Every structure is written in C-alpha cells, then in structure tokens.
Amino acid sequence: MLSEVLLVSAPGKVILHGEHAVVHGKAALAVALNLRTFLRLQPRSNGKVSLNLPNTGIKQAWDVARLQLLDTSFLDKYREEKPEQGDIPAPTAEQVEKLKEVAGFPVDCATTEHLAVLAFLYLYLSICRKQRALPSLDITLWSELPTGAGLGSSAAYSVCVAAALLTACEEIPNPLKDGHHTNRWTGEDLELINRWAFQGERVIHGNPSGVDNAVSTWGGALRYQQGKISPLKRPPPLKILLTNTKVPRSTKALVAGVRSRLTKFPEIVAPLLTSIDAISVECERVLGEMATDPVPEQYLVLEELIDMNQHHLNALGVGHASLDRLCQVTTARGLHSKLTGAGGGGCGITLLKPDLERLEVEATKQALTDCGFDCWETNIGAPGVSTHSAASLDTHVQQALDGL
Structure with a gap:
C-alpha cells in the first residue's frame, strides 16, 4: 500500500471537428486541453x-471500519452476469x-x-476492496476546468481518481518510484486506468461515449467514429483561446434538434x-503532417476548416448569438473561431498562430x-494523465493545492 503523498493530473478535452455529425456515424476529432484537474492523495x-x-464546496468523510462491514457483493453482480466485460464491473x-x-x-x-461523490465511492470500493483492509x-x-461546459471535467475527475486509487493499491506502479524518469504510466497501465475511469463516467452520465475519458487518459488527439477510438499522431501543441460564453444549453435538446432537421430536410x-x-x-491529415514538419501554410488550412465548420454548424441550427459575437470579435482581429x-x-x-x-x-x-x-x-494536444513530484508542479497549481 502506498505510504507517500501522490499527486496526479489529467486534462480536459475539446472537440476540434465533428460535433453533431458524430452522432450520425461520422468522424469526430477530440483533443486534450491543457486545462487540468489535479488530485492529491495522502495516506492516513x-x-x-x-x-x-x-x-x-463538497467535503465528505466515511469511517473505513463501517465501509469494511458493508456487503459489497452488489458490485460483483454485473461481472457475474456479463463475464465478457472482464474483471471491471459496470455500475x-x-x-x-x-x-x-x-x-x-x-x-x-x-x-x-x-454524482461525483457517488463515482468516487464506486471506484474506491471497487478498486480498494481487493486490499486486506480498506485504506x-x-x-x-x-x-x-469549468463544470458543465462540455470540456470533459467529469472525465478528468474520474481519470484522476482511478489512476490515484490504482496506484495507491499497487494495482499499477507509481511511475516516479524506483528511479524511473517518466511521469506517465505504460500503455497497459493506461488501458486499465481508462477502463476504470469509464465506469466512473457511467455513474455520472449513465451512457457516455468513452471519448472524454480516453482523451483525458492518453492525451494528444483522438479520432472517434461509431464507437471506435483511435489515437492520432501527436500534433504540435497548438495554441488556442478557449472562450466560455456562459450561456447554458441542453446537449440532449440540441442533438434532438439536428435529428429533427435531418428528418425534415434530408x-x-x-x-x-x-x-x-x-x-x-x-484536419486529421493536416495534423498528421504537422506532427513531423509544421509549416505556416498548414495553419492557414486549419483556419479555413474552422470557418467552414462553423458555418455548417450554424446551418444545422446549433449556433447562438453569443457564439456569433465570439466569431465577430475574433474575425475583426484576423482570427478564426468555432x-x-x-x-x-x-x-x-x-x-492562435505561432507568429x-x-x-x-x-x-x-x-x-x-x-x-x-x-x-x-x-x-491543445496536451499530455494525458500524469503523476507529479511536488517540485514539478507549476507554481500557481502548487499554491492552489497548498491552500486547500
């Protein structure tokens, strides 16, 4: 069992292209966002x-002895009924x-x-009950990351919790121990983190696609199409402005609206x-080229693709006056937004172009x-879930953690 403090972080995500089209079997490109969730685990x-x-503002505590007495056999039910899912039960x-x-x-x-608290309890009881005693x-x-903004905040949360608990219970090694010179887990360990994080996402969202937790686990850029997730060559870390209009919206209603429009005007x-x-x-093709030999002309192509996609999304009926305003402000300065x-x-x-x-x-x-x-x-294109030494954290993040 882990005896020292563990620090973990995982990125949020943005959809670069493919919103709404992905619901109808088309490809979407999701990229890791270098706004991160941080977790500090301290054995007690x-x-x-x-x-x-x-x-x-949530602060919860449970008595470990009481949790130890719980009948947690209900966590095995799905595994017994659907053994093809492997040894990770789905909630x-x-x-x-x-x-x-x-x-x-x-x-x-x-x-x-x-739901975030319930996801934590699910992961804690499921992962840690393999120990002789709950830790x-x-x-x-x-x-x-702001919550409820479509930036994968719940997935980053679930990935951090899964990675920390698996490491604390020695289901996977701590990459920073034993003289290792990396803060990333192996591909096999990342796969286990991702599978557990997906179960946490299920507690929170019910039936997620799995894209958000995959991007948060592996980082970089991923292609998602009809349930299949595949990593892209890591592009250079493109600089962006991320703007939250703070206008609330219902994803369910917007998806239904596109479906209705498709039925009406096929x-x-x-x-x-x-x-x-x-x-x-x-865009995937251009990003692949930029991974090995980025040139200024490629940024011009990316800008054109952004403009075209934004017009298409407006035609689908998912635009908004606030987003129009965002595009007007940036267009006036020669920038391109969607x-x-x-x-x-x-x-x-x-x-944001480099120059x-x-x-x-x-x-x-x-x-x-x-x-x-x-x-x-x-x-965007940030690294996925990582563990950190206290000295390696950015100053502002370390100060925030120290103040908690």
Whole structure:
C-alpha cells in the first residue's frame, strides 16, 4: 500500500471537428486541453477516507471500519452476469441506489456534485476492496476546468481518481518510484486506468461515449467514429483561446434538434453532415503532417476548416448569438473561431498562430472578457494523465493545492 503523498493530473478535452455529425456515424476529432484537474492523495492512519472538492464546496468523510462491514457483493453482480466485460464491473442503477445509501444521500439526488461523490465511492470500493483492509486516505481534487461546459471535467475527475486509487493499491506502479524518469504510466497501465475511469463516467452520465475519458487518459488527439477510438499522431501543441460564453444549453435538446432537421430536410442536412466529416478527415491529415514538419501554410488550412465548420454548424441550427459575437470579435482581429461541443452557447475555440503578437492576443482576450465571457489562453494536444513530484508542479497549481 502506498505510504507517500501522490499527486496526479489529467486534462480536459475539446472537440476540434465533428460535433453533431458524430452522432450520425461520422468522424469526430477530440483533443486534450491543457486545462487540468489535479488530485492529491495522502495516506492516513485516522480510520477515515475523506473526499474534498473545493471547487464545488463538497467535503465528505466515511469511517473505513463501517465501509469494511458493508456487503459489497452488489458490485460483483454485473461481472457475474456479463463475464465478457472482464474483471471491471459496470455500475447498474441498483448499485448507484445502494451507493446513495452509503453516502447518506436522498434517493432523488441527481446533482453533478452528488454524482461525483457517488463515482468516487464506486471506484474506491471497487478498486480498494481487493486490499486486506480498506485504506485510510485523504483525497483532494482541484480543477482548472469549468463544470458543465462540455470540456470533459467529469472525465478528468474520474481519470484522476482511478489512476490515484490504482496506484495507491499497487494495482499499477507509481511511475516516479524506483528511479524511473517518466511521469506517465505504460500503455497497459493506461488501458486499465481508462477502463476504470469509464465506469466512473457511467455513474455520472449513465451512457457516455468513452471519448472524454480516453482523451483525458492518453492525451494528444483522438479520432472517434461509431464507437471506435483511435489515437492520432501527436500534433504540435497548438495554441488556442478557449472562450466560455456562459450561456447554458441542453446537449440532449440540441442533438434532438439536428435529428429533427435531418428528418425534415434530408437532402439538405445529410450533405452537411458528410461535409463536416470531410472537414474532420482533412484536419486529421493536416495534423498528421504537422506532427513531423509544421509549416505556416498548414495553419492557414486549419483556419479555413474552422470557418467552414462553423458555418455548417450554424446551418444545422446549433449556433447562438453569443457564439456569433465570439466569431465577430475574433474575425475583426484576423482570427478564426468555432463552437466546440454541443453549441447553443457553451464554449468556442480560437486558433492562435505561432507568429501572433503578444499584444494582439491580450487585446483579443480583453475584448472577449468585455463581452461577459470567460477566456483562457491554453494549448491543445496536451499530455494525458500524469503523476507529479511536488517540485514539478507549476507554481500557481502548487499554491492552489497548498491552500486547500
């Protein structure tokens, strides 16, 4: 059992191209976002396991001896019924209800905060009950990612929890121990982290695609099509502005709206979806070239693809006045933007070419902030889940962790 403090981080994600078209069997490109969730796990001897989520004000603690006495055989039910799923049980509705009892939550609780706690309990009990005794742990998670913005915050959370618990219980090794000079796990270990994180995502979302946790685990860029996830050659870490319009939207309603439009105007909408797919394929090709030999002309192609995709998404009916405003502000400065995710508000991305003047970037950020938006300058194609020594963390992150 781990005896020292463990620090883990995992990235969020953005959809570069393929929103909505992916629902209809087309390709989507998802890339890791260098805004990260951080986890600090500290072994304790106080007989408690505690979970602190300062971003949401959640602080829970459970008596390990009481958890040890629980009948956790319900966690084996799915595995017995569907052995082809391997040795990782998938959470059922019945199991989630039992977890609510363990957490002391009301039956009708369904907030993101409640579900995050239930996902933690599911992973803790499922992974750690293989130990002779459940471990006493103090776990704190802090994130740079806004929740509910389509940026994969819940997946980064689940990936961090899975990686930390698997490492603490010595199901996978700590990459920083034994003189290893890497902070990344092996491919086999990452696969195990991803599989467990997917179960955490199931507790939170019910029936996720698996894209978000895969991007958060492996980082870089992934192609997703009809349930198949495949990594792309890692492109250079492209710089972007990520803008949150802070306009709430319903992904379910937006997806239904596109489906309705496709039914009503099949000869118009089907070609739009095919064209979005072609944009994804072309972007994948350009990013592959940039992985080995980036040249300025490739950025011009990426900008054109961004513009075309944004117009297509507007034609599908998933645009919004706030996103139009974002595009107007950046276009006036010679920059190119598109929505990312479901649309209808939410977030947008703006490509920043390497030769862009610093003053111009700051002026653009200020103009977007003046619109009432939140704006971050960050990279895409970031590394996936990683462990850190305290000294290796960025100063601002370390200060935030120390203050928790």
